[in-house]
Amino acid sequence: MTNTQTMIQGDCLDLMMGMPDAAFDAIITDPPYSSGSSVMNSKSDPRDKYNLSQAFPSFRNDSHDQRIHMLWTIHWLSLALRITRPGGWLMLFSDWRQLPLVSDAMQLTGWTWRGVVVWDKTEGCRPNPGMFRQQCEYILYATNGSRMPGPRCFPAGIFRASIPSRKNRHHMTGKPVALMEHLMTVLPAQSKILDPFAGSGSTLAAAQNLGHAATGIELSPAYYRIACNRLGLALAS
Known part of the structure; x- marks a missing residue:
């Protein structure tokens, strides 16, 4: 079977500017949250925030303050809208802190907000003594105008799956492939998907499993x- 997955190394802001209009059926991505730890504008290494020491490589754009993070999010969401076909999908991960910012940025850039899927990380997530467990992350979903026709399906709005174990994880904030496959349930067959913040490739792994490019x-x-x-x-030369 031909591999229809492609990885590009570079800055998505630069690369998306050079992509043609309406090139993709869906943008599915998990960008840096920039939600800090106890201090919102903390400039700490993400490995410290996620308490993972040197187990994984670090990554950039996770320590913006709120104003810069809003402007940065508006910038890439505007680029994403142009390269998504009319009726195409946006599925965008967020934690609880950035949920208001992400929903505002999404609507400011012209996306039609449709709802939120909840990822229940189960009771195996890190406890927060004396407080409710921060057990959920959120996937805001939207379309470029009216939703394009897709399969007749009724997928659950809450998906329960534990965080991948460190042994089975490829990225410090990696998402379960089964979760990414669940999000793709609403897509037409053989869709063309872009993940501008691909990390270790979980979105592409799910697309590969389901026959999407x-x-x-x-x-x-x-x-x-x-x-x-x-x-x-193959790595680019």
């Missing part, structure tokens, strides 16, 4: 190599 952009050379090795792709 997907392009991933990753800024970090280390994670670009990890994703290519995971997906069986």
Whole structure:
């Protein structure tokens, strides 16, 4: 079977500007949250925030303050809208802190917000003594105008799956492939998907499993190599 997955190493802001209009059926991505730890504008290494020491390579754009993060999000969402076909999908991960910012940026850039899918990370997530568990992350979904026709399906709005174990994880904030496959349930067959923040390639792995074509952009050379090795792709020379 021909591999229809492509990884590109570089800055998505630069690369998306050179992509043609309406090139993709869906943008499915998990960008840096920039939600800090106890301090919103903390400039700490993401490995410290996620308490993972040196287990994984670090990554950039996770320590913006709120104003810069809003402007940055508006910028890439505007680019994403232009290269998504009319009726195409946006599925965008966020934590609870950035949920208002992401929903505002999405609507300011012209996306039609449709709802939120909840990822229930189960009781295995890190406890927060004396507080409710921060057990959920959120996927805001939207369309470029009216939704294009897709399969007749009724997927659950809550998906329960534990965080991948460190042994089975390729990225410090990696998402379960089964979750990414669940999000793709609403897409037409053989869709063309873009992940501008591809990380270790979980979106592309799910697309590969389901017969979709997907392009991933990753800024970090280390994670670009990890994703290519995971997906069986040749590294760009």
